[in-house]
Structure formats: C-alpha cells, structure tokens
Amino acid sequence: MPKEEIVIVGGGVVGCAIAYFLAREGISSRIIEREAIGSQASGAAIGLLAPLHGLDVKSPLMAPALESFHMHAKLHDELEAETGIDVQYGQVATFLLTLAEEEGNYLKALIPHYKAMGLEAAWCEPEELKEFELNENFRGALGYSQHQVNAYRFNLALARAAELRGVTIQHGEVIGFRCQGKRVSGVTMKKGEIEAEAVVLAMGSWSRFGGYWLGNNIPVEPLRGQVFQLRTKEQIRHSFFYRVFILPKIDGSLNIGTTMEFAGFDNRVTPEGRDFMIQGAVDIMPSLLNAELIGGFAGLRPLSEDGLPILGLLPNWENAYVAAGPGGKGILLSPIIGREIARLISRGSSEIDLQPYSPARFSETA
Secondary structure, eight states: OOEEEEEEEOOSHHHHHHHHHHHHTTOOEEEEESSOTTOSGGGGOOOEEOSSTTOOTTSTTHHHHHHHHHHHHHHHHHHHHHHOOOOOOEEEEEEEEESSHHHHHHHHHTHHHHHHTTOOEEEEOHHHHGGGTOOTTOOEEEEEEEEEOOHHHHHHHHHHHHHHTTOEEEEOOEEEEEEETTEEEEEEESSOEEEEEEEEEOOGGGHHHHHHHTTOOOOEEEEEEEEEEEEOSSOOOSEEEESEEEEEOTTSOEEEEOOOBOBTBOOOOOHHHHHHHHHHHHHHOGGGGGOEEEEEEEEEEEEETTSSOEEEEOTTOSSEEEEEOBGGGHHHHHHHHHHHHHHHHHHSSOSSOOGGGOGGGGOSOO
C-alpha cells in the first residue's frame, strides 16, 4: 500500500499549487485526480488575473488577492524555467466601460487602488474610446493594464513542476477516508487505498462531499461559467468589459465570458449562454456581429456560501485540511493558497491570517 506524507484530493490549480509549494518546503505528496489535471474549472477558466474585479476594496480577501497577483509575475518565469511550459502570461490593456454617470464615479474611485497595485490606470472620456469602434453610448471607461494567463497551461505547469520535485500524480476516484480517532490515516479509492500522514481536500465544486466524509460542512456550490471563442478578420488587441468580458488571448483567439449560473453539476455550454455572451459582446463592439464562433467551454467555479475561500484545518481533525471555494478567482489566488496551506502543514502556521477563511465558520456538522 503506497504511503505518502500528504495526500491531496484534486488535481485542479489549487491542489497542484499546494503540492508544488509543499515540494518547495521539502515535503512529498501525492495528488489524486479523478479525471485529468485541470479537467474541471481550472482548465475552463478565462485566465484573467483581476484582483479588484468583483471584489470590494474593504474585503478581507483584497490583500491576499493583491499579493497573489504579484506572485504570478515571478511564478510564471519559475514554472517555465522548470518545466518548459509557457503559461502565456502577459498584459493586456483593459477598459471597464460604463453607460451611467454614477457607475463612472464608482470606477473613477478605483483608480488609486489600481495604481497602488503598480498598474497604470486612468479615466478615458468617450472621445478617447472612438478609435476602438465601440457602442457610441458608452460614457467613459476605466482603462488599466491587466494581466492574464492560459489557465490550463498554468495548471499543467504547476503539476509538472510538482512532479519534477518528487510529487506523485495518481488517477483514481476517492470514495472516503479511513480514520483513527481525530486523525485521517488513509484515503479509500474505488480501487485500493492509500495511507496518509495528512489529507488536503482540494476538490473544487465537489468539496462538500469530502466534508460529508469527515463530518464537516463545506458549503461550496458549483457556479457554471461559460466562455466562447470568436475569430475576427482583424485582431482585437484590447480587453473590454460591460456585463461580459471581451479578452484577446496571447495565442490569438478572442474569448468572451463568462456566465454565472447555478446549474448543478452540468458543465455543458448552452444555446442560451452562447446567445447571452455573443449579444453582450456585440453590445460592446458592434463589429463582432460578423465574427465567427469557433468554440466554447464551461467550468464549474467552486463558490462558497459567503463568497470567501475556505482554507485551513477542518474542525475536530488533527490532519485534515481544506482549500476550497475561491469562486471565479481560483487561478488568481492559487499561488497564495498553495503557499499558505503548504506552510500551515509544514510549519504549523501560515504567513497571512487565515482566520477569515477558516472552515470553522461553518462548524455545524454536515
């Protein structure tokens, strides 16, 4: 029976980041993935690294999101040097558009926060937007430099870098745990069992089930995000947002996304999602009506009950950890989640305060 110090359930970007940072701490681990690395939400993410988008500047998540944003800038170089995988990290000029003066005032107030991140940011008047051939009704935009990665490649690079440092990746389905007192001593799979010194639940939208097995409530629900790919005659070089994102990827494709739907575990793209995204893109840039639809994909973003990640040691257990619920910011947050969970396991404490994300806040039993 194989024995590893740490068994990580889930081979998405969070699980692979934890394994990678554990390896950097000198701790061996084994990732168990039911399907393939990055086969769920991580591989279907649009890849934006946007810490301020959709996040209140007073949120306890703001500081970790900013730190993780800056970690990406160094990590992508390290991963490429170690693995040879280009994660297609890069910058793209982005414009957050508005049709209303009140919303424009809100966006203008964000400019100091973007500058504090080290990003260039400025308000653009309608006249300055004319060169982009946008909807003429827009009353301005917050323009800033945004970063992005190819989410699937980033997940693969983390997995490969972890393997090169001694991590084992095993394909199989976990169906429960073997426990002794307050410790998890083994991971039960459909085929076989693995002994473990500790376990980490990095199960994305399926984290709730891991909680059931250990008598804990991990309230994470799948939030379906659909993304569609267009081909245009002339390359679009800037990103725009109003209800939907128009994002040119470094490989030359143009992504539009994403929907936010509670659709259970149905990860299919739908005609309704397609029509909503395309109409939203055309509302921003009318010329996209002539673009060719070349593909689409969907992922189930793991959204927690209160919108904050669930990170740390599970109540009533000495060696069972969880890293779940980052919602649509899993790619952005994965470096800092990986680093902090690795430190919590290896050193007994994290560098940042994980209390706001503690699973104990949902401590009623499942």
